[in-house]
Amino acid sequence: MGIIEKIKEIEAEMARTQKNKATEYHLGQLKAKIAKLRTQLLEPPKGSSGAGDGFEVTKYGHGRVALIGFPSVGKSTLLTMLTGTHSEAASYEFTTLTCIPGIIHYNDTKIQLLDLPGIIEGASEGKGRGRQVIAVSKSSDIVLMVLDASKSEGHRQILTRELEAVGLRLNKRPPQIYFKKKKTGGISFNSTIPLTHVDEKLCYQILHEYKIHNAEVLFREDATVDDLIDVIEGNRKYMKCIYVYNKIDVIGIDDVDKLARQPNSVVISCNLKAGFNLNLDRLLAKMWEEMGLVRVYTKPQGQQPDFSDPVDRGGCTVEDFCNHIHRSLVKDVKYVLVWGTSARHYPQHCGLSHLLQDEDVVQIVKKKEKEEGGRGRFKSHSNAPARISDREKKAPLKT
Numbered sequence: 288m289g290i291i292e293k294i295k296e297i298e299a300e301m302a303r304t305q306k307n308k309a310t311e312y313h314l315g316q317l318k319a320k321i322a323k324l325r326t327q328l329l330e331p332p333k334g335s336s337g338a339g340d341g342f343e344v345t346k347y348g349h350g351r352v353a354l355i356g357f358p359s360v361g362k363s364t365l366l367t368m369l370t371g372t373h374s375e376a377a378s379y380e381f382t383t384l385t386c387i388p389g390i391i392h393y394n395d396t397k398i399q400l401l402d403l404p405g406i407i408e409g410a411s412e413g414k415g416r417g418r419q420v421i422a423v424s425k426s427s428d429i430v431l432m433v434l435d436a437s438k439s440e441g442h443r444q445i446l447t448r449e450l451e452a453v454g455l456r457l458n459k460r461p462p463q464i465y466f467k468k469k470k471t472g473g474i475s476f477n478s479t480i481p482l483t484h485v486d487e488k489l490c491y492q493i494l495h496e497y498k499i500h501n502a503e504v505l506f507r508e509d510a511t512v513d514d515l516i517d518v519i520e521g522n523r524k525y526m527k528c529i530y531v532y533n534k535i536d537v538i539g540i541d542d543v544d545k546l547a548r549q550p551n552s553v554v555i556s557c558n559l560k561a562g563f564n565l566n567l568d569r570l571l572a573k574m575w576e577e578m579g580l581v582r583v584y585t586k587p588q589g590q591q592p593d594f595s596d597p598v599d600r601g602g603c604t605v606e607d608f609c610n611h612i613h614r615s616l617v618k619d620v621k622y623v624l625v626w627g628t629s630a631r632h633y634p635q636h637c638g639l640s641h642l643l644q645d646e647d648v649v650q651i652v653k654k655k656e657k658e659e660g661g662r663g664r665f666k667s668h669s670n671a672p673a674r675i676s677d678r679e680k681k682a683p684l685k686t
């Protein structure tokens with residue numbers, strides 16, 4: 288029996304089993320069994336170079352966004368609209384057969400947008416090009432789930448299930464469960480709050496299913512069996528997802544309003560021929576926000592900041608910023624001067640652990656430079672940059 292048949296069999300058994308206190312342990316065990324089989328399913332088949340076979344596209348720019356959706360929801364139309372790169376769009380399903388990259392220029396940064404073939408129910412089990420599409424989505428920073436606003440809401444659930452089946456967790460944070468395998472000592476099970484879904488016995492059973500007999504488990508929230516399995520599997524990917532409802536031109540305004548009010552959702556319409564679109568600027572703004580990119584501009588001493596090429600990354604510390612410029616830079620840094628919203632003074636002297644924010648300007652002061660009396664890359668005389676962030680431009684910078 289193949290892996291997929293085994294999964295189907297267990298799913299059928301779960302559907303037959305009534306949910307109550309007495310069957311709770313058995314159901315938990317079945318869930319763990321399915322999770323193990325799904326993980327096996329993710330291993331690349333023999334003789335292939337990986338799950339992304341034929342779909343690999345070199346990463347480019349400051350971030351990567353994948354377009355996921357059923358066939359003919361308008362993914363290719365959207366790519367062409369946002370990036371200017373032509374991707375064939377047509378009224379028949381499966382027009383797109385491979386991965387097509389385009390570039391969005393937004394807020395001084397470049398974002399790689401990937402158009403992909405439509406996926407269908409069963410994609411996680413290898414139907415259509417499901418496996419490749421999913422592998423590409425896992426390699427991206429966020430996912431845009433493109434939906435046809437005129438079709439059933441069920442599509443969103445089906446796609447979410449398909450992505451969950453391969454270990455993607457959309458708009459969720461990792462469960463607050465500490466888990467560590469040990470060599471000896473048995474299983475220690477603790478929690479910092481009362482638990483309503485999982486007790487010691489259930490936890491033991493799940494661990495037993497994984498043949499884990501020595502481990503430390505600490506629940507820091509009232510997590511479920513599924514959460515525990517996610518933590519044990521350890522291969523889950525937590526991703527932001529924006530639900531993009533396209534084709535709102537063909538539905539009534541009341542329905543548009545309903546969709547637009549859902550969390551993490553943006554409603555749009557793309558009409559390529561008429562060159563007409565609705566709400567794409569809102570989509571770009573939302574995408575930018577969810578990606579959590581941080582623009583940090585470099586400012587050599589005595590010169591204007593370089594606003595053309597920001598150094599990015601969410602949660603960027605001064606150390607990350609230096610590493611991004613050059614690996615060997617960090618050891619030479621004496622301190623940095625920071626202008627922008629993360630700075631309390633103008634400029635603020637900061638160390639390597641300082642957390643930078645979007646549109647900060649950073650000047651690096653190297654150890655050697657001071658010792659050698661200001662020689663080297665940065666000159667010692669000061670100069671104030673003429674342009675700074677939109678927010679900060681009223682306040683001129685001084686070095």
Ligand SMILES: Nc1nc2c(ncn2[C@@H]2O[C@H](COP(=O)(O)OP(=O)(O)OP(=O)(O)O)[C@@H](O)[C@H]2O)c(=O)[nH]1
Nearest residue numbers: 358359360361362363364376377381382383405557
């Ligand atoms: N009415 C309307 N039609 C749209 C909109 N966006 C796209 N379409 C049409 O929908 C059809 C499918 O568009 P595609 O861009 O090919 O869709 P896709 O998701 O890339 O399709 P596959 O590659 O086959 O998965 C085309 O006929 C488009 O012209 C929209 O906002 N409104």
Ligand SMILES: [K+]
Nearest residue numbers: 359377379382
């Ligand atoms: K199509």
Ligand SMILES: [Mg+2]
Nearest residue numbers: 362363382383
């Ligand atoms: Mg397409």
